[in-house]
Amino acid sequence: MSPVLLSLASMPPLFYHLARRQFSPGDPSGEFSDQWTHPSDVFSVLLILGGDVVGRALAQLAGSPLTPVAFSFGWVAYSLTAVVSAIGENKLMPLPDCACKVINGRTGYVRDNSSWIIGRIVRDFESWMDGGRRDGPIRKQLRKMLDQRWEEDKAVMEKKEPGSGRYVARPSQAGLCVSVYKSDRARPGNPGYDFAYFVGFATSVLQLGIAAIPCGIFGDWGILLVTASGIILSFATGSLSQWSKEKWACRRNSEKTVVLTRGNGSQHAIVVIGHGQGLDLEDLAAGPTNVDVSTSHITRIAVILLATLWILLLITAAGIRQNTWFLLAVGGIGILQNIFVAGWRRRPEAFGVPLTPAGVIGKPKVMDTLFAVERAYPGLGRSMLDTFFPGKLRPDEQKKWDDPEELAKSVEACWANA
Template sequence: MAPLLANLIPRGSQFDPAITSNEFRVQWFHPSDVFSVLLILGGDVVARALAQLAGGGLTPITFSFGWVAYSVSTLVSAVGENKLMPQSPDCKCMVINGKSGYIRENSSWIIGRIVRDFDEWSDQKTKDKTDDILDKKWKEMKAKKSDAKKPTRAGLVVTIYKPSEKRPAGVGERDIIYWSGLLILIVQLGVAAIPCGLFGDWGILLITVCGNALAIATGLLPQWKKEKWACRTKSKQTYILTRGNGSQHAIVILGNENGLNLEDLASGQSNIDVSAKTVTRLILLILSTLWVLLLIVAAGLQKNTWFLLAIGAIGIAQNVFVAGWNRRPESFGIPLDFVEVFGKPEVMGTLFEVEENYEGLGRSMLDEFYPGKLRPDEITKWADFENREAQAQSKARQVESPQAQAKATVDEDSE
């Protein structure tokens, strides 16, 4: 039988099953080409991390996997769409004008993140009010059905904020996410210095330094700030931020001299010309070319590549942390001060309470949060609000009229 198999399957002098196992062993001791492959994966993580931090000068985004893919995609975006910031937020929400009730779908990254992270950064009084509403709703449900489970949403909670008078708008404050980048940068350089100190292999240190330099240079582009806060300043309008009908919370931002025009911001970069200039496109072309060259150089390393993989893994972990972690509004350049909170187990009850304290504000939210048909008592209540507001406006005009006449008389006498 053995001679027959030998004739059917002839074995040459190169037949050696140990070759494959040796290749696997060498690959695990000195992984080759792995880092160059990983450099072209994960570009979306880098894009989100830059959107979080860029726009405030030095942007500590660390060297990691995905930068080559990101550099190419952002060059295409800058040439085609003329933009660097993501064109759609990762949290759908809307901005309602507190006076007219006009609803604008949000396309701003920072407004989307502010609404997304509200449960984390909201004032403790808002959290207590929400718990109180849920408990009341639960008691009502248990009165009808004893084994009812506690609801996760009930009624509506409206939290009132005002733009901070002490902190400037349009300037992101530095938080733990920002400082984590500088810490990880130092750690990466420390890891890269190990093979240089032990074996004299300075190639990994060179790639790490160049990679971080290119990453920081990308975040330094002035285009980031121009797009991130593409809106008018010193807006006196009142705005409501919310995910819409059915959501638990509505965030009201009162108008003052320190506020940003959130309707401008919500409409994205289309409201103001923030297209990438030719200089920005040229810089992105240069950066993209340098990233590709760095990819080629990294592919040539054959020894101590585990250190390079460790550096990339540390960097991508920091980028994932930056891209997904929650932040406060002041970190996005919209510093807010808490004023008060309203909430009832019924949506209409909350809207009535808001309207009683802030004229016209509850009505501006009525169509979105209560689109159904009103009951007769509710129609009467809103009519009373309208009459009260009309009377207040009439008295205001009567007060202004004598003052205007007196001013006109003084102007005539001075002439």
């Protein structure tokens, strides 16, 4: 035996295998090329990511028997989350993504909001407050308030140091702006037939068209089958009646006047006067806990069945090895639609809460705004006092609110300076 073979035979097994290994730097590039040519298992992995986006898109559009949330990445993850939520928490609707408060205009009772509808109305207020117009009454009042505050700030600086007023920047926020609306006839169950609603149908048609390309060219009908099945399952998930029950879990034909606001320090407060036509927004703010809308046995069974079908679809999609770029395109277009719908700014009527503008009140100082609101709507300004002034009032301010005559003088002075 040659000395080389003897030396190899005397090596430990690990070193022996290392000595026999083949140095192949071209293997990774070949694997990468194969993966980018025919991506394998990518779609099945992506199906379990992004479930929260799907949940928000469903919350936005749910209401009617047909909820057009497109088939996309994230549906499998969402289906499992829905099972846990339906069985463990007795609900399907997600929590609102905008923290705000609801104030009873008569009693001053403050409730933290847990309604998706109210959260979105407050979150998107600046986009719909003047019907999207730049010259609406609320925007004009805001500009007036900012200009008044700016002049006051410049005057203060001029007193301290003459000539320094011109260096004062225009403030971005001033006082409190209270916008008043009257409720029109409420339409609970209305999913909002706007652009965000109809784009889901267009997306599904486009997805089917893309999935049909490999079927027509190569005879590969697997991608079309997965896409069609995903669209059916996604529409079926959104069609559960539980969505509508939870989304509008409140009493109707309310006479209440309520205030919607982000709380102390916010620029806006939205007053909604019920007039016996609108939803009870204070009731709605409590969420489905105030009405018996817990998930029924039928809903739980349906959610479990849908989750099972989604998992089976995931397993089926994992077996596709050819033309997978078409499947990725289908999922990518779907997730774009989900993201668009989840973040889209909608008007209150899209949530079944049509509102008619009834005026706007705003002063550069919050206390002056509350005095003005009190004059226009007796009791309403006082109901907002504890929210915007949670601490102890100054003695002179407390006297004004405690003494009817002093309050009347303050209110009249506030309007005289308007």
